[in-house]
Structures are given as structure tokens and as C-alpha cells.
Amino acid sequence: MKASAFSYARATSVVNALELLVAQGDKAKVLSGGQSLMPAMNLRLISPELIVDIGEIAELRGIAVKGDVLKIGALTRHVDIQESPEIAAHAPLLTDAVAHVAHPAIRNRGTLGGSLAHADPASELPACMVALNATIVISGQAGERRIAAEDFFKGIYETDLSAQELLVAVELPVKRKNSVHFFFEFARRHGDYAIAGLAAQAVVQGDVFADLRMAFFAVGDRPVLARAATKLIDVAVTPAVLSDALTALGEELDPHDDQQASASMRGHLAKVLMARGVSALLGRLDLSAGGPV
Ligand SMILES: Cc1cc2nc3c(=O)[nH]c(=O)nc-3n(C[C@H](O)[C@H](O)[C@H](O)COP(=O)(O)OP(=O)(O)OC[C@H]3O[C@@H](n4cnc5c(N)ncnc54)[C@H](O)[C@@H]3O)c2cc1C
Numbered sequence: 001m002k003a004s005a006f007s008y009a010r011a012t013s014v015v016n017a018l019e020l021l022v023a024q025g026d027k028a029k030v031l032s033g034g035q036s037l038m039p040a041m042n043l044r045l046i047s048p049e050l051i052v053d054i055g056e057i058a059e060l061r062g063i064a065v066k067g068d069v070l071k072i073g074a075l076t077r078h079v080d081i082q083e084s085p086e087i088a089a090h091a092p093l094l095t096d097a098v099a100h101v102a103h104p105a106i107r108n109r110g111t112l113g114g115s116l117a118h119a120d121p122a123s124e125l126p127a128c129m130v131a132l133n134a135t136i137v138i139s140g141q142a143g144e145r146r147i148a149a150e151d152f153f154k155g156i157y158e159t160d161l162s163a164q165e166l167l168v169a170v171e172l173p174v175k176r177k178n179s180v181h182f183f184f185e186f187a188r189r190h191g192d193y194a195i196a197g198l199a200a201q202a203v204v205q206g207d208v209f210a211d212l213r214m215a216f217f218a219v220g221d222r223p224v225l226a227r228a229a230t231k232l233i234d235v236a237v238t239p240a241v242l243s244d245a246l247t248a249l250g251e252e253l254d255p256h257d258d259q260q261a262s263a264s265m266r267g268h269l270a271k272v273l274m275a276r277g278v279s280a281l282l283g284r285l286d287l288s289a290g291g292p293v
Contacts, residue, residue: 003041010053014139017054017166022141024050026163031055032114033077035106060113060168065090070172074113079104081112090174091132093181093201097124100183103191113167116152119159119222122193124185126153127217130225131181131199134172140165153222178203178210182277185218186269188260194218195261196269200229202281209233214277219255219266228252232278242278242287246271 011017021028029048031037032055040046054060060075063086070090072081081087081098088095101107101115101124115125116136129136129149136152138145138161149170152160161167185197196218203211214229228248235241255266279288 001042001044003038004044004047006041006048007050008053009050010055011057013057014059014166014168017052017057018139018141018164020050020052021164021166024052028052028163030117030166032075032117033109033111034114035102035110036114036118036120054166060166063087065174068174070174071169072112072172073169074111074167076112078102078107078110078112078115082107091172092175093132093183093199094125094128096181096183097128097199100124100185100187100191100194100197112170116170117159117161117167119153119155119157120193121153121156121220121222122197122218124183124194124197124199124217127197127199127215127223128183129170129172130215130223131201131213132172133201133213134170136160136167137169137171138165139168144168146171149223150225155221158222176203176211178205180204180281182280184273184276186273196255196266196273198270198273198277199223200277200281204282207282207284208236209281212281214274216253216270216273219253219270221256224253226252226274228274237278237282237284237287239287242275245278246274249274 009020027049031051031053060073062073063084064071078098078101081094134149135146147160180202182200185194187194198216200214202209209232212229212233214226216224228245231245255263257263276288
């Protein structure tokens with residue numbers, strides 16, 4: 001199928017893009033890498049009247065470290081994340097995760113901003129942003145605002161962005177001392193959207209978690225920062241403590257059924273992921289459930 005007829009404008013700056021979006025009300029759509037937008041238009045799931053192409057806006061590009069903050073521009077492509085030495089050094093969770101996003105052809109075009117704005121609950125990068133405690137930077141006609149990633153995702157394909165705003169960048173706290181990460185997803189084939197996945201970031205002191213953020217994806221309508229993981233912080237993690245956290249996780253998650261997996265299978269996989277994540281982060285094979293990753 002082909003998309004309905006639409007007008008096209010190439011924005012020259014963030015200000016220009018915002019003017020174009022405001023002028024068109026809810027009938028305009030931002031075009032970034034086009035890897036989710038164009039299929040949706042071709043299937044006529046959406047029929048915007050105007051496409052605002054932001055692909056040439058230089059101020060939306062770039063990866064930079066300033067003090068304790070790693071800033072990544074919205075137009076950073078998945079392949080740029082994969083190849084960035086700054087990201088590998090300061091947010092290696094992202095380097096691991098992005099290798100699971102689709103395939104090279106899509107990673108060559110798809111962007112970080114597009115993935116976050118699209119907010120597919122089975123996507124890897126939104127969960128990483130939640131695990132890494134990222135701040136999402138948004139521009140609108142009233143100026144710039146910042147929102148925690150945890151509050152940015154509102155539901156399936158739903159975020160805090162209005163139709164007249166642009167996601168311009170994300171800001172991540174740089175990797176702390178004794179910081180470790182874990183990423184794993186269950187998918188039918190490498191590169192497919194996940195059936196269940198976990199992005200986690202922790203600070204380990206001795207044998208104990210001083211901090212632990214576990215963001216599950218594909219098991220709810222948005223990335224879920226597991227409250228159950230707080231049961232594992234500042235305590236000696238025994239099998240009984242882990243079992244308690246796994247029970248709490250099961251009560252907290254509300255997975256869905258679809259053609260790929262039942263809700264109960266997703267719930268089970270999330271528990272396997274939590275146990276494997278804790279085991280890997282602490283280097284404790286005795287805590288792993290379902291065998292090593
Ligand atoms: C076959 C296939 C497999 C895929 N597999 C995966 C996968 O396994 N995991 C995964 O995470 N993704 C996957 N994707 C999606 C891919 O990662 C997309 O690149 C991504 O979801 C959207 O990024 P984009 O830059 O292409 O955005 P676009 O398609 O251009 O835009 C997506 C949406 O975000 C809006 N938007 C884009 N940029 C901005 C911005 N800066 N500010 C405000 N709104 C904006 C657009 O208006 C649109 O609504 C797959 C895609 C395909 C085609």
C-alpha cells in the first residue's frame with residue numbers, strides 16, 4: 001500500500017521545525033529516520049497532511065560529555081550509538097542494547113529521538129533511558145523543558161510530547177565508580193522486537209547493591225522501572241531475598257497476550273531475566289535461574 005498524499009517541508013532549524021508544527025496543528029508529523037513513521041504511513045495507520053523533515057538540523061546531532069553529563073542529540077542514529085567511544089565509555093549499557101535493535105539497514109537510518117518519540121513498549125532504547133535515569137530534553141515554542149525518562153513514557157506509542165514539540169536530546173549521568181550493567185532480551189530471532197527484555201544499571205559495593213535500576217520492556221504498556229528491585233539494595237542478596245523480589249516483580253508487572261507470547265509466559269520470562277540480571281551484576285552464579293545467559 002502507499003501513503004495518502006501529504007505535503008513535505010524540510011526544516012532548517014529547531015525554531016523553523018517548531019513553527020511548521022505549530023502552523024499545522026495536529027495534522028503534521030516529524031520525520032526523523034523514517035523507519036517507523038513511513039511504514040505506518042504506507043499501511044495508512046496514520047495519514048498526516050504535512051511531514052516536517054528534521055534530518056538536516058545540525059543542532060540535533062552530536063554526542064558530548066560535559067562534566068558528569070553525557071548528552072546525545074536526537075538525530076543520533078542507532079549505528080552512531082553502536083560505534084561511539086564516548087557512549088561505550090560512559091553508558092556501555094546503550095552500546096550493548098543497540099546491537100539488538102533491528103538490523104544494520106534500519107540501524108543506519110533509525111534515530112535515538114525517533115525511537116524514544118515512537119515509544120514502542122518492546123523497544124530497547126526507551127528501557128535503557130529509564131535504567132540509566134536519563135533526562136529527556138524537549139523543545140517547544142515556550143522554550144526548552146526537561147523530563148525524567150521514567151515520566152516521559154505514558155503508554156503504547158504514547159509519550160509526554162505534544163504534537164507541537166520536538167525531542168531534541170537526552171542527558172545521561174555518566175557511569176559511576178563500581179557501576180555495572182546488564183542487558184538481555186528474549187526474541188524469536190536476533191533483531192526482532194523483544195518478547196521480554198531487561199536493561200539494568202547498578203552500583204555494586206563489595207557484594208551489595210548500593211543502587212539498582214531494572215527497566216523491563218515488552219512486559220507492559222511502557223518500560224517498567226521495577227520497584228521490586230529496591231528490595232535488593234543495601235542487603236545481602238540471599239536466595240530467599242531474591243525470591244521475595246521475584247514474587248514482588250510478579251505482582252507488579254501487568255504483561256499482555258499477543259501472537260508472540262501469553263501474558264503468563266512474559267511474566268515468567270521477566271522473572272528469569274531478573275534472576276539472571278542479579279546473578280550477572282553481582283557475579284553470583286548461585287543466584288541464576290534458568291541457567292547462565
Ligand atoms: C523491520 C523493522 C524492525 C525494527 N526492529 C526494531 C527493534 O527490534 N527494536 C526497536 O527499538 N526498534 C525497531 N525498529 C524501529 C526503529 O528502531 C526505528 O528507527 C525507530 O523506532 C524510530 O526511529 P526513526 O528515527 O526511524 O523515527 P521516525 O520513523 O522518523 O519517527 C517515529 C515517530 O517519532 C516521531 N519523531 C521522530 N523524531 C522525533 C523528534 N526528534 N521529536 C519528536 N517526534 C519525533 C515521528 O513523528 C514518528 O511519530 C524496527 C523498524 C523496522 C522497520
